[in-house]
Amino acid sequence: MATMINPNRKRLKPDERRADMLAKACEVLLEDGIGALTLRHLAARLGVVPGLVNHYFPEIEALAAEAFAAIAESEVTALFDAALAEPTPTAQITRLIVDLLEPHRRGVSLLWLDAWQASRNRAQLRGAVITAMDLWQDRLSTLIANGGFATPDPAASATRILALIDGLSIQAVIDEPDAPGHAILRGMVITGVERELGIALGLV
Amino acid sequence: MATMINPNRKRLKPDERRADMLAKACEVLLEDGIGALTLRHLAARLGVVPGLVNHYFPEIEALAAEAFAAIAESEVTALFDAALAEPTPTAQITRLIVDLLEPHRRGVSLLWLDAWQASRNRAQLRGAVITAMDLWQDRLSTLIANGGFATPDPAASATRILALIDGLSIQAVIDEPDAPGHAILRGMVITGVERELGIALGLV
DNA sequence: CGCTCTATTGGCCAAATGATCAATTGCCTT
């Protein structure tokens, strides 16, 4: 039970240490949820004393917000970079939806759900959540608008498609990944997008 | 800061006291969220000592689960009772959707989101959530099946409609009730139901 | 009216949390 004293005491430059903490905080968020991001838990994971975390992040809520923002922005960037690498607008949308339906995303869905709920009592986290949602909205609206799809209002279409995916996310969180309801909702997202944009995604 | 000593000490019968606690626990869940349901918070609200709560609910998680179950079941019962009072199947569905889109439901949506997230770490609450979801699924499936709508699979239609409403709930939680996105999602739920069941709800 | 039963109290514990601060010790500069 005694606290492990770290013999490998390393003195990092402030930037490195801060980046290390942020990275480890992201891991904690994805693996154990926002509630598990405590000073001591994170410090133990870093092999460091709790007070040091406080030194770089005077209030842990700021760290939680920054870590969530990093994860969310990273995911958006990765998904849209991959999508935009496709040649045609339809292929871009298809790629995006396929990636979004990937079971691998379950962890991120859990985090989003966690963030949605926790943001009720945490102002900074709430700001990060709203920013991330706006980013999603902007990127998808742009993708749709630039694609020249048969929709009268790209922004509204983006909103609806994102809501579909949100609903799917909740199911993914509650049910097991291979539950029957999952396939049903998968189909609903696909046909919803097809109807919204007037295209055929060519997915099963 | 001194603890208020209650001069109005009343001795209730076990059933009454337990029911009182459960009722107050429901209020706390709806007003302040699951995280606010603590021994001391609830005890203060009851004008009672924390230990007494423990006497009736040896572990507070059981109380949280029971309170959530009570709220969820009560809501389902109220909504479907009101819906079934309508004369025609289409009117029944319309009534249900209208009630579900009521801004008043925001508090319940918050609670559901809270429960979805918290159920990750609370086994009993998770059980209550799953039970409540199944109840929703059963009631709506039955309503659709008995209505003779033009859908090949009433259960699947119910699943899809519920997912639409879940997505809407998240928006209701994050955005303000009068945000522009809200009207968009309202419309999506309505047209989604209309397409799913092959009817016209006659809503704006 | 008085007695008994038990609902209720008040006090306590151990654990975990965020936060602060002087003291130390490692790295960089000169």
Place this chain on the structure above:
DNA sequence: AAGGCAATTGATCATTTGGCCAATAGAGCG
């Protein structure tokens, strides 16, 4: 190589949490 700056430690605080238990006192029964 030596000194100084600051990254890091270790210790401590105030709070809050769930839970336990002996003592008390209220309500109903005889």
